[in-house]
Amino acid sequence: MLQSLVASHIVGGGxxxxxxxxxxxxxxxxxxxxxxxxxxxxxxxxxxxxVFEIGTNxxxxxxxxxxxxxxxxxxxxxxxxxxxxxxxxxRNYSVVLTMPASExxxxxxxxxxxxxxxxxxxxxxxxxxxxxxxxxxxxWKPDFAFNQTFENSSPEFKNYPALLLCAFENYExxxxxxxxxxxxxxxxxIDPLKGHANANSLTNQTGQVDPIPGPYDPIxxxxxxxxxxxxxxxxxxxxxDASTGxxxxxxQKIGVYLAAIKCExxxxxxKISEIRREMQIVVVQCPxxxxxxxxxxxxxxxxxxQPKEIICFDFLVADSNLLDSIQLQVGFNKNxxxxxxxxxxxxTTNPANAKLCLETNCNLKQGDTLYVRxxxxxxxxxxxxxxxxxxxxxxxxxxxxxxxxxxxxxxxxNEDGFNxxxxxxxxxxxxxxxxxxxxxxxxxxxxVFQSKxxxxxxxGDNLPVGLYFVYFDINGRNLTTNISLLR
Numbered sequence: 001m002l003q004s005l006v007a008s009h010i011v012g013g014g015x016x017x018x019x020x021x022x023x024x025x026x027x028x029x030x031x032x033x034x035x036x037x038x039x040x041x042x043x044x045x046x047x048x049x050x051v052f053e054i055g056t057n058x059x060x061x062x063x064x065x066x067x068x069x070x071x072x073x074x075x076x077x078x079x080x081x082x083x084x085x086x087x088x089x090x091r092n093y094s095v096v097l098t099m100p101a102s103e104x105x106x107x108x109x110x111x112x113x114x115x116x117x118x119x120x121x122x123x124x125x126x127x128x129x130x131x132x133x134x135x136x137x138x139x140w141k142p143d144f145a146f147n148q149t150f151e152n153s154s155p156e157f158k159n160y161p162a163l164l165l166c167a168f169e170n171y172e173x174x175x176x177x178x179x180x181x182x183x184x185x186x187x188x189x190i191d192p193l194k195g196h197a198n199a200n201s202l203t204n205q206t207g208q209v210d211p212i213p214g215p216y217d218p219i220x221x222x223x224x225x226x227x228x229x230x231x232x233x234x235x236x237x238x239x240x241d242a243s244t245g246x247x248x249x250x251x252q253k254i255g256v257y258l259a260a261i262k263c264e265x266x267x268x269x270x271k272i273s274e275i276r277r278e279m280q281i282v283v284v285q286c287p288x289x290x291x292x293x294x295x296x297x298x299x300x301x302x303x304x305x306q307p308k309e310i311i312c313f314d315f316l317v318a319d320s321n322l323l324d325s326i327q328l329q330v331g332f333n334k335n336x337x338x339x340x341x342x343x344x345x346x347x348t349t350n351p352a353n354a355k356l357c358l359e360t361n362c363n364l365k366q367g368d369t370l371y372v373r374x375x376x377x378x379x380x381x382x383x384x385x386x387x388x389x390x391x392x393x394x395x396x397x398x399x400x401x402x403x404x405x406x407x408x409x410x411x412x413x414n415e416d417g418f419n420x421x422x423x424x425x426x427x428x429x430x431x432x433x434x435x436x437x438x439x440x441x442x443x444x445x446x447x448v449f450q451s452k453x454x455x456x457x458x459x460g461d462n463l464p465v466g467l468y469f470v471y472f473d474i475n476g477r478n479l480t481t482n483i484s485l486l487r
Contacts, residue, residue, distance in 0.1 A: 010031075010032075010118065011034050011280035013030050013278060015112055015137070016155065017153065018153040018156075022098075026095075027063060028093070029065055029094070029114060029136060032089070032280070033088070035072065036086060043116065048208060050112070050212070052211075053109075054106070054108040054111055055106075056106075058213070059213060060104070065095045066095060070091045072089050073087075078163070081284045084256055101149065108141070109141030111138065111140070113135055114208075115195040115196055115212065116133055116197055117197035123257065125257045128220075129258070132194040133198055134194065134278060135197070138154070142272070143267070153181060155265055158174065165251050167285055167286070169251075169286070170248070171249050175247050183265045186263070187263050188262045190261065192218065192219045192278050194218065219258070231259055234251050251281075253283060256281075256282050257280070257281045257283065262276050263276075286382060287381065292377070293317070294315055294389035295318075296389060300313055300372075300389075301392075304394050308360060311357070313357075316351055317352045318351035319350050324350060326351075328376055331375065338361065343356050369393065371392050407425075411485065413485065421457040421458060421459055422485075423457040424454065433454065435475050436453070436454045438473075440470050443466060466485060467482055468484075470482060
């Protein structure tokens with residue numbers, strides 16, 4: 001009877017907390033379980049969470065986390081594949097805990113733990129998963145040197161980035177966490193914890209274990225698997241970027257796998273919290289899929305950005321599966337030097353066309369570079385494929401621009417309405433200049449015209465035809481050219 005009540009179903013989850021003010025914290029637990037035909041429901045009622053002192057393992061309190069919400073994760077796009085897992089539900093639990101410094105002042109901090117049996121029997125990299133439980137674990141390490149109320153919210157993992165992975169495809173999955181306080185985060189792959197819960201030693205028939213102090217044993221990896229050697233039968237196997245939380249892998253075998261990631265939060269070099277997330281990764285055989293290919297039609301890699309100009313780039317985006325639609329986005333590393341930009345695209349067609357136009361400000365600095373990333377995503381089954389095209393545009397400052405390249409060298413002030421004035425045509429780049437002066441001299445060195453207006457127009461002042469010499473002072477740069485006056 002007991003075994004049927006605790007049938008294997010756990011597929012992942014983890015804690016987080018959020019500071020609410022007045023020494024109050026919302027303690028949250030995200031619990032993921034299989035909801036296929038043979039699975040059972042969530043544990044009835046609230047969940048018992050133990051709070052213990054780090055180091056001494058002394059019990060501080062027992063919390064009752066109530067149900068907040070329950071959602072079923074979307075597998076609707078997986079109709080093209082055969083998967084051993086077709087339904088996963090997420091239930092969120094929480095409670096508000098008041099933690100004043102006068103009561104919660106253990107020097108090493110506290111850990112929160114919830115234990116539950118049993119795991120999904122399909123997890124092939126774990127030994128006897130149907131007979132062992134899961135220990136969800138979080139550390140809260142207040143440093144009251146920062147603030148007597150320790151106003152901090154833990155990181156919080158985002159939702160699952162992918163429910164299914166296709167074998168023999170390269171992945172970069174976003175398992176990062178959001179962080180509200182500007183602290184540093186460090187990510188590490190870890191052994192999942194099995195704790196004390198198992199099918200033979202339970203304290204109640206819901207599969208829960210009443211809070212038991214640590215330490216908590218890790219799972220036993222199945223033969224051929226280990227955290228150091230092989231977690232996911234990948235080539236390369238699963239890895240995590242310690243700074244970004246991005247997981248990379250190319251899975252090579254079909255199956256169901258368990259993995260876990262730890263996120264530690266540091267403030268001024270001091271660790272103040274730790275959260276963990278266990279996750280079930282399902283690898284399936286997928287139909288042939290092709291990511292969109294992005295081609296720049298405007299020689300993107302040979303361009304520069306000059307002050308106060310508009311420059312445009314054209315792109316062609318094609319997907320080998322002509323039935324797939326394409327969505328496009330553009331992003332920049334920083335765009336404070338852009339006055340404006342437009343990105344127009346024809347997303348309803350395949351191939352798709354796009355045009356990116358950038359309008360720059362005047363305050364460009366030599367050595368700065370704008371990095372542009374065009375993103376394309378199709379609607380392939382079982383989930384979209386993405387690709388990107390990245391290029392960089394070095395900024396050219398006003399002091400390095402050829403300011404004379406667009407200035408004419410001849411004009412004909414004969415009042416015929418054509419070429420009657422000597423001026424700087426269009427939105428010339430030196431309109432960005434904070435200091436501007438122009439002086440025009442005849443061949444005997446007599447000044448015949450001057451202006452401090454970048455929009456000057458000289459009509460020749462009925463002077464005789466001939467060659468005149470022009471001197472510009474633009475932001476301290478002295479530039480010279482000449483102009484032929486003809487009738």
